[in-house]
Amino acid sequence: MARDFVLPDLGEGLTEAEIRQVLVREGEVVREDAPLLEVETDKATVEIPSPMGGRVEKIHVRPGQTVKVGQVLVSFGDGAAAPGKQAADTLAPARKLAPEGPAVVADSGRPRQAAPAQTAAPARREGPVPATPSTRRLARELGVDLRLVNGSGPGGRVTDNDVRAATGAATTAPSSAPSPTSPSGRAPAASPPAVAKPLARVGVEPPPLPRFEQWGPIERQPLSHLRRTIAERMTLSATLIPHVTHFDRADITDLDALIRRKLEAGKARGVTLTLTSFLLKAVALSLGEHPHFNASLDPAAGELIVKRYVHLGVAVATERGLIVPVIRDVDQKPLLELQRELGALAQRVRDGKATLEDLRGGTFTVTNIGALGGTGAIPIINYPEVAILGVARGREEPVVRDGAIVPRLLLPVSLTFDHRVADGADGARFASAIVRRLEHPDELLLGL
C-alpha cells in the first residue's frame, strides 16, 4: 500500500514552493529524516526530511517545478516502517518548515525549546486542535495554522504563547533601489532552471508592452522564484505604502577609530567588528524611544500594531538576489554577541542554508550598501514594516569645526518610512536619534 507525502502547509501564507533538487531516487530505501527534497519558498531554501523510513516508490515532481501545499511529492511503497497508526498525521508537517521548529525565540526573549523533534510532537488527529476559543482567534489574527503548532499546555493544549512563538511578521527580501547583485551584464544562467509565470498583480493593471522585436532581437528570460518574489513584494510595498525619505549624515570618525582600535581584541574573541553591528545597536536603541517605527499598520482595523520586541532585518546581497535575515532581540544583546550572530547569519544566507526562521519575524530593516559605493539610496520599505534605514559608504570630507576645516568621516544615512504612520518631523527625530548614537559610540556602548 503506497503512502503519499504531500507538501506540508508552510505557514505564513506560503502556498507554494519551487522544487530545486530531488535528493533521492525511485527505488531507494531512505531512513526517516533523511533529506528528501530541497525546495525554495518565497522565504528560503530548505531541505524537507523524509517523514518516515521506507522505499521511495515514485517521485512525482522534478526540479524547477512549482508545487502547491497539499500536492503529492513522493509516494512510499510497502515496507515503509509505519510510525504507528498515526502515520497519516506524522506525515503532515516537515519539521524544518514547521513554525515551531528550532531557532524560534519566544517574545519573552527566553530561548524557546526546540520542538523535541518528531518523537514528542503530539500526533495530530483530524478534528479540532485543543485550544481555547480566544487562542484560536489569536491564531487566526496572526495567520498561524494551529495544526502545525505544538501545544505546551496541559493535555497538549495550544496556548497563546505557543501561537505567538510560532509567528513572525512576514518578511522577505526588500531591496535598496538598484539591486547591486544583478548588474545588467550578468547572465542569469547560473541560477537554477526557472519557469516563466506572471507576477501577482497589485492594484494597477500594467499596460501591454510594445513589441520590442520591431527594433531589434530580444531574448525572454524567466525570472527565478526569488526574483519573482522580490518583484511582487516590492510592487506591493511601493504601491501600497506612501514612502517618504529623510536624509542625514552621521560623523562616525570616533566610531570608526573605536572599531579600528578594538579590531584585534575582537579577532582574539573570534569576531570581526564591523560598522553594521553598531548600526543595528543604534537603530534598536532608537526604536525603543520611537516605538511607532517598530510597528505594522493594520488599515482594516484602523490600528497601529506596535511590537514590543526588536528583531532587525539586515539586507544581504547573495548571488540569487537580495535576502533579509533577521536578528532577534537586538536591543538586548551585547555588541560582540550581535556581531558574532550577524557574521554567522550572513554566511548561512550566502550559502543558501538559511532556515525559514532565520528570515522572518523582523520589525525593521537596515540595508547597508556601503561596500558597493554610491552616495545614497532610497530603499523600499520591507512590507509590512513601516520604515527602513539605508546607509551608503562613509567618506572623509572637509568639515568646518570651531572655525577650522578638519577632515571627518561622514556616513550618509536615509530613513524611509510610511507616511501613513509617521510625519516628516517624527522621521527627523528618529533619524537624529540614530545619528546621535553613531556619533557618540560611548553612549551607544552604554546602551543609552
Place this chain on the structure above:
Amino acid sequence: MGDLVREVDVAVIGGGPGGYAAAFRCADLGLEAVVVDAGKRLGGACLFEGCIPSKALLHVAAVLGEAERAKEFGVDFGEPRISLDPLRKWKSERVVGKLARGLASVARGKSVEVVGGRAVFEDSRGVRVEGDEPQKIRFKHAIVATGSSPSPLFGVELSGDRLMDSTAALEIPDVPERLLVIGGGYIGLELGQVYAALGSAVTLVEMTDGLLPGVDRDLVQPLARRCEKAFAAIHLSTRISDLRAAGDGVQVRIGADSATFDRVLVAVGRRPQTAGLGLEVTRARLTDRGFIEVDERGRTADPHVWAVGDVTGEPMLAHRALRQGKVVAEAIAGRPAAFDNVVVPAVVFTDPEVAWCGVTEDQASAAGRAIKVAKFPWAASGRAATLGRADGLTKLIVDPPTGRVLGVGIVGPGAGELIAEGALAVETAMLAEDLALTIHAHPTLSETLMEAAETLLREEGKPR
C-alpha cells in the same frame, strides 16, 4: 418601474436568531444592515414558534408535575383547573411579546431596519422584496438566514386542523382527549409532555427502535421511563399508515392496529427553507438535502452571498445560528473570524432534561475512537435526593492519553443549565482533572460533573 431601490452594505434575509445576530453585529462594526423578514419582526421560529413558546409551556407542565408530586411530601393543591385563554395570553404576550419588543428596541437602538416581505435574489448583488413593502435592495453582501420549517409527513394528504405541526400545536387550540404524536425526537417528546401534563392521553409513535435517535441510550433511559408513565402508549420501531378523517377525529393505522385520535401532532423533523429564494441566480450551491453550502466563515460559493443558521445544516439550533451570525458579520467586516466552535450543546427540555455536547459515546464507537467514559449516577448526589430526583446521570467522555474532556452528557432536571460547564470544558480543551480539582458548590447538581471527573482520577490512582 417606480420601484424603490435602496443600497445597503448588508442585506439580511430572515429575522431569526442567525439573522438578527448578524445584523446587530454588522451595525456594531459600522456596516449598514437591513433585515428582510416575512413577518416584519425579529425573533424567527425560535421566538414565535419554537424554543421560547415551547419552553414557556414546558414550564407550565413542570409546575403541574411538581404540584402533583408534592402530594408525596404532604402538600395537596387539589386538582388543577387549567384555563387555556389566560395560558395562551401569558405565553404570547408576557413571554413571546415581551422578548419581541425587546429585540425590536435593540434593532432601533442600532439603526437596523426591518423590512416586511419575502426577498428573492435578482442577482448576486440585489434582491427584490415581495409582499408588504415591495422594493429592491442592492447590497455589497447578503446573509441568508431563512431558517427551517417543520417537515410534513411524507405521503399524507390529510389537511385540516386535526393534523398539527409543532407551530400549530404551540398555539394550544384545545387539549385533545386523545393525542397522537408522530416522531420520538425532541420536538415530539417536549410537546407530548406538555399535552400529557395538560391532560391529554398521549400516544407516541417512533419509526426507529428508541426515543431521541442518535443520543446515547443511558442518557435517554430515565426520560423513556418517565414518558412510559406519563404517556398512554409508546410504539417504537413502528410506522403509521392510513391516516384519515373520522368524524371529529383522525383514524390511523399504527403497525397492525387501528386507533382514533382527536388530534395528531406531526413532529418528524425540520427542513431548511431555501425554496423560492432565487438562489439559483447566484453562485451559491445547495446540498442534495437542500442546505446551503458554506465555508468556515459562512460564505457560499458566491463571494457576495453568505448564510447562517438552519439553512446551513445540522444541528439546526438557535444558539449555533447566533454564533454563526456574529462570525459572518465579522468576516464581512474583514476580520479574521471563523465558525471554529468545537461544541454546539444540545438540550432536550423534557422532564427530565437531556443535554449533551461534544463527542458522544455512540459517535466515538462508530468512529472507532478510543475513549474513556466516567459516569456519576445521581442516586449518589445529595442535591438530587433533596429534589426527590435520583434518576439522573452525568457522564464525561475523555481522551485516554491526554485526559482531555471530549464530550459531556447529562440527564436529569436542570441538565440544560448544567451542560454549560461541559461545553466550556470541551471548548477550552480542559482536562477532566481540572473539573475534579475545581470546587463546586455543595449541595448542587453541578457537583456531579466534579464527581464524575474524580472517578477517573481514582482509576488512574491520581491524588484528588
